[in-house]
Amino acid sequence: MIENKNVLLGVSGGIAAYKACALTSKLTQAGASVRVMMTQNAQKFVSPLTFQALSRNPVYTDTFDEKNPQKIAHIDVADWAEIAIVAPATANTIGKLANGIADDMLSTTLLATQADVYIAPAMNVHMYGNPAVIKNMKQLEEWNYHFIEPGAGFLACGYVGKGRLEEPESIIETVSLHQEQTGIKGNLDGKKVLISAGPTQEKIDPVRFFTNRSTGKMGFALAEAAAELGADVTLVAGPVSLETTLSSIKRIDVITAEEMYQAMHNHFSFNDIVIKAAAVADYRPKHTYVEKMKKQPGEWNVEMERTQDILQTLGEEKDQQFLVGFAAETANPLEYGLKKLAKKKLNAIIINNVSAHGAGFGADTNIATYVNTSGQPEEISLTSKRDMAFQVFAKIDRDMKDEKL
Template sequence: MVRGKNILLGVSGGIAVYKACALTSKLTQKGANVRVLMTENATKFVSPLTFQALSRNPVYIDTFDEKDPEKIAHIDLADWAEIAIIAPATANIIGKLANGIADDMLSTTLLATRAEVYIAPAMNVHMYANPAVVENMQQLNEWGYHFIEPGAGYLACGYVGKGRLEEPETIIEVIEDHQQNDEPLKGKRVLISAGPTREVIDPVRFLSNRSSGKMGFALAEAAAELGAEVTVVAGPTGNQMKNGGIKRVDVVSAEEMYQAIHRFFPESDIVIKAAAVSDYRPKQTFKEKVKKSGDDLIIEMERTKDILQSLGEEKQHQFLVGFAAETEKVLEYGKGKLEKKNLDAIVINNVSSEGAGFAGDTNIVTYLNRKLEEENLPLASKKAIAENLWKLIIRDMKDELD
């Protein structure tokens, strides 16, 4: 599973660096394209030349050592990587990642990469159990980082206990097993709605909302990474998805979104309605621009079709997930929507909370399934929220099949 993969190996400063040499060699022997990125402290234990010889690639150390003027080295490296491994991962680099600190090339590159990151810690047994380190690892785990737990035994410091870097063979085995099982949505057709809709008043005016589509697009990209065949029905938004394999259908109005969703719905296995669809539209529209006058303008509104309600009524085999953006009685309204619209799960968020509103890059949500099991996902990037939501959806789908 690592053959042909672009693997970034991040090596931080600890006595276990010598094992990273063997890891580099074994990955290269398996056909992986390995590039090594070392911290300055790591070079105190093993020379960069050793990793260069084993990987047959230049070794990266200094953020400001820009070898190619046409590229920003750490961004180019972050984009190149398909898998990132930190081995050994010290308490220091774990703390940096968990707190968004980027003060050297390794931490800067890791914050910029979209690759799956595997962290293999190595440290003193008491450091590994320190509450700060434990909390940092828990935070990274919630964000979707993968940990390869250290082994127990005699440590370089003389202690005996957990904290020894796992053997290179085991690290590779864990990654290969995870990669092999990392497409749980393979063969599934996923349909997602994203963004706002616009309801026309006249040629220059329309009614809409603040939705940016970022959450829906993050869910779509995460689904594609899990092996799904993804279609996104997107309202008018300038956001672009980075995964070119996702089918995108652009619509404008609530009626157009209704028609598009229903066109793809019968063949879909999982449907997530993350779009913020207008509940009302002007009963009368104007072909010419409405001119202002001395009187108040009254626009009579009519209900648009309830897309989610119609999907709940028609669903057969589909796993249907709705979104509820609320500002008060969040769980109460979300639960009511779950039951009324015959959903399998609902994602609820209080859009008035800091970090959870429209157009931002972060979110805070509560996932509620039809068993009324509640999962709270704290403030995180929408990418991380999307990845964790898919874990919950996949879990609940398996429970239903069982």
């Protein structure tokens, strides 16, 4: 997805600028047409001549250096670019973009471009965690800038922690994957998508309840991806602390498994794609108490009863819907996932080993295996939950077009 693309590489003033040399070389080797734009401080770390030799194109450093009187350079480059990558992106550059400041050629060009912009931060671990930097990054994310998270390790300042510029190969892989995902934008136009997310809470008394570790991040990522792909999205959310960032998503908040059961069944028949990503309680207390239960001598046994199996009943009622389930496992995940796929009459299942590093509840990343009715597992390697959501919909879109699935 990089080959034959016009890539603007913005290099700002950090020691990690030396990695941008390798990134320029690898982008060029991958078939991209690369133009490099450097801030004044970036030139103190690496010479523009280095990037000119690696990219085989002139390097831009000064807004007012207009070599062609027929064109305004920064507007011309902004229009030319199909992809813009800022690597390294310093706290200063991120702050400028988040606040609309255009005081050099890089910031001016980035404000003018309509290209997809990818930001790869690199800075001291404490700077990366500074509330101002966090706020600026969140603002840019809301404006659909795409972040490539830094790695953790030994930093040039001597600290050990998060803030090291991601490796060039990983940056290219991330950009390529996202470009592939955005290539399916519009594929869900006219589709109605129903998604459940988060845990449920099963009450014992006014102060106690049973729940699980689900945070709803994967389900919310799926909902937002579906909306960005053009779908009409309904999200049934258990008790989570997440906000829906897209106003087009219709959100229904529930607490208990029974409430989620009712909400999913009420909307099921109106939707084309249904994904049950919620971690619904399998059991609830058989008896609940109006008043708080006080401590008593000895043991307290809570008798539990089964909740209704939402996915099972949806599978039994399925007509034309493409129904997808999740299987969160810790042992033999593929075996149990395949059994669930068949038993619950699903079109596809997403299998998680929640004990794997980088996956599971609460993480911003995930690892999964996607399996449709062909039974052929497709691995989705470690990536952000947002990126995984787009990969899932790419596979669903493909499978819906295959009549045999």
